[in-house]
Amino acid sequence: xxxxxxxxxxxxxxxxxxxxxxxxxxxxxxxxxxxxxxxxxxxxxxxxxxxxxxxxxxxxxxxxxxxxxxxxxxxxxxxxxxxxxxxxxxxxxxxxxxxxxxxxxxxxxxxxxxxxxxxxxxxxxxxxxxxxxxxxxxxxxxxxxxxxxxxxxxxxxxxxxxxxxxxxxxxxxxxxxxxxxxxxxxxxxxxxxxxxxxxxxxxxxxxxxxxxxxxxxxxxxxxxxxxxxxxxxxxxxxxxxxxxxxxxxxxxxxxxxxxxxxxxxxxxxxxxxxxxxxxxxxxxxxxxxxxxxxxxxxxxxxxxxxxxxxxxxxxxxxxxxxxxxxxxxxx
Amino acid sequence: xxxxxxxxxxxxxxxxxxxxxxxxxxxxxxxxxxxxxxxxxxxxxxxxxxxxxxxxxxxxxxxxxxxxxxxxxxxxxxxxxxxxxxxxxxxxxxxxxxxxxxxxxxxxxxxxxxxxxxxxxxxxxxxxxxxxxxxxxxxxxxxxxxxxxxxxxxxxxxxxxxxxxxxxxxxxxxxxxxxxxxxxxxxxxxxxxxxxxxxxxxxxxxxxxxxxxxxxxxxxxxxxxxxxxxxxxxxxxxxxxxxxxxxxxxxxxxxxxxxxxxxxxxxxxxxxxxxxxxxxxxxxxxxxxxxxxxxxxxxxxxxxxxxxxxxxxxxxxxxxxxxxxxxxx
Ligand SMILES: Cc1ncc(C[n+]2csc(CCOP(=O)(O)OP(=O)(O)O)c2C)c(N)n1
Ligand SMILES: [Mg+2]
Numbered sequence: 001x002x003x004x005x006x007x008x009x010x011x012x013x014x015x016x017x018x019x020x021x022x023x024x025x026x027x028x029x030x031x032x033x034x035x036x037x038x039x040x041x042x043x044x045x046x047x048x049x050x051x052x053x054x055x056x057x058x059x060x061x062x063x064x065x066x067x068x069x070x071x072x073x074x075x076x077x078x079x080x081x082x083x084x085x086x087x088x089x090x091x092x093x094x095x096x097x098x099x100x101x102x103x104x105x106x107x108x109x110x111x112x113x114x115x116x117x118x119x120x121x122x123x124x125x126x127x128x129x130x131x132x133x134x135x136x137x138x139x140x141x142x143x144x145x146x147x148x149x150x151x152x153x154x155x156x157x158x159x160x161x162x163x164x165x166x167x168x169x170x171x172x173x174x175x176x177x178x179x180x181x182x183x184x185x186x187x188x189x190x191x192x193x194x195x196x197x198x199x200x201x202x203x204x205x206x207x208x209x210x211x212x213x214x215x216x217x218x219x220x221x222x223x224x225x226x227x228x229x230x231x232x233x234x235x236x237x238x239x240x241x242x243x244x245x246x247x248x249x250x251x252x253x254x255x256x257x258x259x260x261x262x263x264x265x266x267x268x269x270x271x272x273x274x275x276x277x278x279x280x281x282x283x284x285x286x287x288x289x290x291x292x293x294x295x296x297x298x299x300x301x302x303x304x305x306x307x308x309x310x311x312x313x314x315x316x317x318x319x320x321x322x323x324x325x326x327x328x329x330x331x
Numbered sequence: 332x333x334x335x336x337x338x339x340x341x342x343x344x345x346x347x348x349x350x351x352x353x354x355x356x357x358x359x360x361x362x363x364x365x366x367x368x369x370x371x372x373x374x375x376x377x378x379x380x381x382x383x384x385x386x387x388x389x390x391x392x393x394x395x396x397x398x399x400x401x402x403x404x405x406x407x408x409x410x411x412x413x414x415x416x417x418x419x420x421x422x423x424x425x426x427x428x429x430x431x432x433x434x435x436x437x438x439x440x441x442x443x444x445x446x447x448x449x450x451x452x453x454x455x456x457x458x459x460x461x462x463x464x465x466x467x468x469x470x471x472x473x474x475x476x477x478x479x480x481x482x483x484x485x486x487x488x489x490x491x492x493x494x495x496x497x498x499x500x501x502x503x504x505x506x507x508x509x510x511x512x513x514x515x516x517x518x519x520x521x522x523x524x525x526x527x528x529x530x531x532x533x534x535x536x537x538x539x540x541x542x543x544x545x546x547x548x549x550x551x552x553x554x555x556x557x558x559x560x561x562x563x564x565x566x567x568x569x570x571x572x573x574x575x576x577x578x579x580x581x582x583x584x585x586x587x588x589x590x591x592x593x594x595x596x597x598x599x600x601x602x603x604x605x606x607x608x609x610x611x612x613x614x615x616x617x618x619x620x621x622x623x624x625x626x627x628x629x630x631x632x633x634x635x636x637x638x639x640x641x642x643x644x645x646x647x648x649x650x651x652x653x654x655x656x657x658x659x660x
Contacts, residue, residue, distance in 0.1 A: 125368055
């Protein structure tokens, strides 16, 4: 199968959906000629013109608000938010407006919009350009949240998001834009709420999102050599969450570590760990561990930044302790 | 306080050269892969930062932007601490935690660069509110770009600044572009008219003329100290480099001829140097001596920063909260 980059996968998904449905349009800062600073959207304005690929001023709450209104009245906007950190600026439009229209109107109004943005530290971009804020959005009922872990997921999830009748936020890891993966030529969609078992194992389950899937897979490879068999599961969407697949795995392995790059406290990892505790308690041989980013703003200095995120070695070390029966938080 | 004597003129010249030299060295650090991440060069806009900051004292505050090295130098910062910060070293102004986009220098009243476009507009206006409430006569200058005028926050804070006569000067550095887009494609109508709509006195100035910028700012700062603020300045200027150091191939959004025209015909340093010599304020030799001294200062500071130590890893959870040494301990 051919291999393409995550960036190309996103581009293809959007182009295919724009060809298929004339109500789909794209807007954001420097999305047209510049194709975004990450060059993810290059070429789209050439094919679809400036009526469907709109460069906006630096007015994030404004253009997200426009997307909500356009979506409520018959269009399917895709909004590009250049950095996930800017989600704070658009919270009212996203969480008070987009997320609640369907419910508040008793099911009469819909907001079929996609907000694509990014996450990920270790790019030396400091505290306001490195955050992974998916938990903030996932906390709000009415918004779906997708977190692609490779080019394959990026394409399939984007196409599903565009056809979904709800607001969907897609968080791409900005360090993965150039990562290649096999992506079929023929059309496919990835349904929301279907986790993917990336690797089967019997001793411990790693549930990991986005780029943390790679971290978990590397950790699993390290452990293999030592005779510890780790299963790696990618939920692919955290809202909706495929609880059944996660529970089945944990019931089989009896141990789990949940890994996500958001801050560890009050985060995605906490939510998933707590569901496992609630619904698989009697199957567990060890506490479910959370591994997220350190609870500090992302520091600029490489000497500090690199220690704030989960690493394969860190995951493997925790897995060893769990498998050895060490209750590492027992004190 | 008007600056008419030789010393002030030479300091303005020196400060502009310091900014240009700092940026040339920072760019070099990027090109040789010695600087982590990306940075936004201020080269070409020196007369704006220097013309304004020379009208301020250390008690006056500024807020800066992602393109912030120029403001930082102009407000009095030292090369050594700045380069250390750019390289993420412990002796940097922010102990390596902030980097280029968050460099702040409390000792000279620089409240910090900001990586959120328009993100400092509230901070600057709040600083001016504090001055008024506490009966202090310091003034705050809020630097931001033409692109930042699209942020709704500006209109909210301008309204309050005007209602309450706050001592804040909004300084819009109009360099013709926000990232890869021309200003006219993202800004409807006139920018000065937007401030005027709130009853704020507004001026458009040649941002390549340090004396014009400085003379006007001196007057406005004096009036702001007396409670006659706020004011708005639109400074017409140009950035010589790409949006950031990695923006090399930029002919798809602006022509080489345009860049050449600004560099060759309107350079703020060349212009001011010509003026100083013509007016007999400095000789060519004296100017060259300044340039050489600044060059050496920068080379030494870069060497120092390269050799300096990174922060100890134990610093990672320091400074999350005030009065708590280690947040995660
Ligand atoms: C809220 C926000 N939106 C977008 C960006 C990305 N961004 C960084 S600089 C920039 C352009 C800013 O243009 P301008 O204000 O004119 O300043 P200049 O770079 O020209 O000095 C953009 C869009 C950001 N940092 N913050
Ligand atoms: Mg600009």
